[in-house]
Amino acid sequence: MYSHSEQDYIPQLSIDCVIFGYQETQLKVLVPKLDFRGDFWALPAGFILQDEDIDLAARRILEVRTGIKDIYLDQFRVFGGTGRSNRPFLERMMSLNEGKLGSKMLNRKEFEWVTRRFVSIGYYALVDINKVVPQKNDMDESIDWYPIKDLPPMIMDHHEIVEKALETLRLNLDQKLIAFNLLPETFTMRELQELYESIFDKPFARNNFQKKILNLNVLERLEKKFTGAANKAPYLYRFLNAKG
Amino acid sequence: MYSHSEQDYIPQLSIDCVIFGYQETQLKVLVPKLDFRGDFWALPAGFILQDEDIDLAARRILEVRTGIKDIYLDQFRVFGGTGRSNRPFLERMMSLNEGKLGSKMLNRKEFEWVTRRFVSIGYYALVDINKVVPQKNDMDESIDWYPIKDLPPMIMDHHEIVEKALETLRLNLDQKLIAFNLLPETFTMRELQELYESIFDKPFARNNFQKKILNLNVLERLEKKFTGAANKAPYLYRFLNAKG
DNA sequence: ATTTATTGTCTAAATAGTAGACAATAAATA
DNA sequence: TATTTATTGTCTACTATTTAGACAATAAAT
Numbered sequence: 001m002y003s004h005s006e007q008d009y010i011p012q013l014s015i016d017c018v019i020f021g022y023q024e025t026q027l028k029v030l031v032p033k034l035d036f037r038g039d040f041w042a043l044p045a046g047f048i049l050q051d052e053d054i055d056l057a058a059r060r061i062l063e064v065r066t067g068i069k070d071i072y073l074d075q076f077r078v079f080g081g082t083g084r085s086n087r088p089f090l091e092r093m094m095s096l097n098e099g100k101l102g103s104k105m106l107n108r109k110e111f112e113w114v115t116r117r118f119v120s121i122g123y124y125a126l127v128d129i130n131k132v133v134p135q136k137n138d139m140d141e142s143i144d145w146y147p148i149k150d151l152p153p154m155i156m157d158h159h160e161i162v163e164k165a166l167e168t169l170r171l172n173l174d175q176k177l178i179a180f181n182l183l184p185e186t187f188t189m190r191e192l193q194e195l196y197e198s199i200f201d202k203p204f205a206r207n208n209f210q211k212k213i214l215n216l217n218v219l220e221r222l223e224k225k226f227t228g229a230a231n232k233a234p235y236l237y238r239f240l241n242a243k244g
Numbered sequence: 245m246y247s248h249s250e251q252d253y254i255p256q257l258s259i260d261c262v263i264f265g266y267q268e269t270q271l272k273v274l275v276p277k278l279d280f281r282g283d284f285w286a287l288p289a290g291f292i293l294q295d296e297d298i299d300l301a302a303r304r305i306l307e308v309r310t311g312i313k314d315i316y317l318d319q320f321r322v323f324g325g326t327g328r329s330n331r332p333f334l335e336r337m338m339s340l341n342e343g344k345l346g347s348k349m350l351n352r353k354e355f356e357w358v359t360r361r362f363v364s365i366g367y368y369a370l371v372d373i374n375k376v377v378p379q380k381n382d383m384d385e386s387i388d389w390y391p392i393k394d395l396p397p398m399i400m401d402h403h404e405i406v407e408k409a410l411e412t413l414r415l416n417l418d419q420k421l422i423a424f425n426l427l428p429e430t431f432t433m434r435e436l437q438e439l440y441e442s443i444f445d446k447p448f449a450r451n452n453f454q455k456k457i458l459n460l461n462v463l464e465r466l467e468k469k470f471t472g473a474a475n476k477a478p479y480l481y482r483f484l485n486a487k488g
Numbered sequence: 489a490t491t492t493a494t495t496g497t498c499t500a501a502a503t504a505g506t507a508g509a510c511a512a513t514a515a516a517t518a
Numbered sequence: 519t520a521t522t523t524a525t526t527g528t529c530t531a532c533t534a535t536t537t538a539g540a541c542a543a544t545a546a547a548t
Contacts, residue, residue, distance in 0.1 A: 012254045013363060054324030054363060078322055078365050080298030119257060119298060121322050189526080208506060210527075231525035232513035433495085452537060454496075475494035476544035491548065496541105503536065509529080517522065 006113040009047035014120045015058050016079070016158065017044045018165035019066065021129030021145055022182040027198045028145040029162060030065065030134055031152060035141035038096040040089065041152040043161060045120070058123040065143070067133050072126040072181040076168040079157060080119040087115035089155045124165040126181035149201075170200060177218055180239035188225055188234040189213065250357040253291035258364045259302050260323070260402065261288045262409035263310065265373030265389055266426040271442040272389040273406060274309065274378055275396060279385035282340040284333065285396040287405060289364070302367040309387070311377050316370040316425040320412040323401060324363040331359040333399045368409040370425035393445075414444060421462055424483035432469055432478040433457070 019030040034040040046061035048054055055073070062071050090111075134143040146152060148166065151159065173179055179195055193209050213219065222236040263274040278284040290305035292298055299319070306315050334355075378387040390396060392410065395403065417423055423439055437453050457463065466480040 010256050010361075010363065013257055048324070048363070050361065051326055053326050054322060057324075075322060078298060078319060080292070080365075082295055082297050117254075117294065119254065119292070121324075205506070206526085207508085207528075212505085226514095227525095228515080229525075230515035230517095230523060232527080234526060449537070450495085451497075451539085456536090470545095471494095472546080473494075474492060474546040474548095476496080478495060489548100492546090493544100495544080498542095499538105499540080501536105501538075504534080506531105506533070508531080511526105511528085513524100513526080515523090518520085 004049065006110055008049055010050060011113065012116050012118050013048055014118045015046055015048065015054070015061055016120045016122050016161055017058065017062055017065070018122065018124040018162050019044060019062065020124060020126050020165075020169065020182060021132065022195055022198065023129045023145065025194045025198055026147045026149075028129065028147055029151060030132070030143065031146050031154065032136065032140040032143040033152070034093070034139055036093050036097045038093055039153070040093060041154045043154065043158045054121060058121075062125050064137070065135050066125075066127055067135065068127055068131060072178060073123055074168070074172065075121060075123050077122045077164050078119060079122060079161060081157065082117065084120065084156060085115060085117045086156075090115055122161050122165060124169060126178055128182065128184055130184060173199060177216070177241070186222060186236040186238050188236060190234060192237070248293065250354055252293055254294060255357065256360050256362050258289055258291055258362045259298070259305055260364045260366050260405050261302065261306055261309070262366065262368040262406050263288060263306065264368060264370050264409075264413065264426060265376065266439055266442065267373045267389065269438045269442055270391045270393075272373065272391055273395060274376070274387065275390050275398065276380065276384040276387040277396070278337070278383055280337050280341045282337055283397070284337060285398045286400075287398065287402045298365060306369050308381070309379050310369075310371055311379060312371055312375060316422060317367055318412070318416065319365060319367050321366045321408050322363060323366060323405060325401065326361065328364065328400060329359060329361045330400075334359055364405075366405050366409060368413060370422055372426065372428055374428060417443060421460070421485070430466060430480040430482050432480060434478060436481070
């Protein structure tokens with residue numbers, strides 16, 4: 001499972017990632033499903049190497065799952081309840097998968113290490129969903145984008161982690177001008193508005209939304225976009241402060 | 245130093261506390277000075293027991309230092325750079341204090357434990373400075389309130405931690421209505437304004453500040469305060485949502 | 489009685505946010 | 519080709535909020 005042994009990591013400390021994407025007017029989260037009987041879903045997670053900055057650890061974990069190096073990333077909260085252990089979950093999983101676990105089973109030492117109580121640092125990431133090729137790891141059966149309004153049941157407190165990530169995203173969206181990380185290079189005003197609506201789960205007035213966004217002076221207007229629809233063609237825009 | 249042995253704690257994970265107080269129109273931070281030659285200051289800190297919620301660990305650490313149980317408290321950021329070890333600091337301290345360390349010296353095992361790289365969770369606290377009786381621990385020479393604009397040199401990245409705490413405090417102040425935690429039970433409008441000015445390090449217009457605060461509808465107006473000054477006496481106010 | 493410094497509040501001006509309206513346009517329809 | 523339809527871009531009026539200026543009320547000193 002790891003290229004490093006468990007001694008190489010800081011014990012009892014993990015990173016959980018909420019990877020946001022946007023597709024078909026829906027805000028989505030990238031969630032792997034574990035390759036065991038019992039339907040277990042868990043946020044992409046990992047540990048911190050002894051000589052690794054926590055932000056870089058988060059980047060490493062995110063790159064493995066998305067293939068993207070230069071990813072927008074924000075640390076938002078630490079989850080440190082006393083009940084945060086993988087033990088109940090792993091034991092239930094083992095009881096449901098007796099015959100199958102051999103190849104993937106952890107040895108006793110690893111099992112002890114990974115089933116202790118963990119404190120987890122929550123990071124959320126914003127990606128252009130079209131640039132991501134989701135990567136399973138050895139433990140996964142699959143990895144997919146789920147609408148945030150229709151997430152699968154996840155282990156431990158992972159629903160709470162997503163909830164808190166979304167809350168922080170909403171607070172930061174206007175302040176830090178980060179919505180554009182969820183869109184392709186160019187987009188129409190309507191697409192940007194629909195993205196806002198999916199994040200805040202409420203409608204915005206079209207005229208005033210456009211005014212507000214244009215007054216930020218962070219968009220470059222490009223040529224018109226051919227839609228083929230029976231109406232006026234919208235302009236395309238590009239975010240100016242794009243690092244790239 | 246501890247009533248628990250080092251195995252009772254989560255290794256390599258600590259809590260650093262920025263305890264804010266307010267006195268004589270200055271925002272202050274409670275900082276202990278270590279009882280060793282060399283003038284070492286360090287934020288109040290501690291570790292997390294294996295069966296202890298991180299928020300409760302922070303409360304425990306704060307109660308030890310302030311004597312206050314019901315303290316306002318907010319987790320604001322994790323500090324996880326690779327350079328975060330006490331080793332350089334402890335070794336320098338040891339070289340400066342050869343004769344003196346015996347009684348307080350950690351044994352070898354404890355020394356190894358405490359000098360590894362640490363990831364630290366930052367909490368800030370807001371207290372009524374008049375209710376606090378600062379408590380030294382075994383390692384401290386003194387513990388005092390320092391104006392945030394005139395902090396002593398602190399070890400490691402503790403200045404950065406204070407900086408980030410202040411930044412978060414500013415962002416949260418209006419949103420969460422927490423300034424009142426820094427004042428006594430009753431206060432005048434001018435006192436509240438001067439508190440805001442010390443936190444944001446900028447002046448506020450008196451008329452508009454008063455209007456804004458009163459429009460929040462969270463203050464109860466009490467009797468007038470006798471000042472003895474040659475002018476109109478100000479009203480006293482009390483914060484309504486006070487949990488007490 | 490007058491002066492002084494500060495407090496509480498009012499009003500006007502400037503700014504920002506909200507709601508309604510309409511011309512411009514690209515393609516479908518008649 | 520003229521008309522209809524759906525959507526886009528923008529304008530203006532209206533409302534709410536923020537900022538700036540003004541002044542009466544007051545407690546004690548002069």
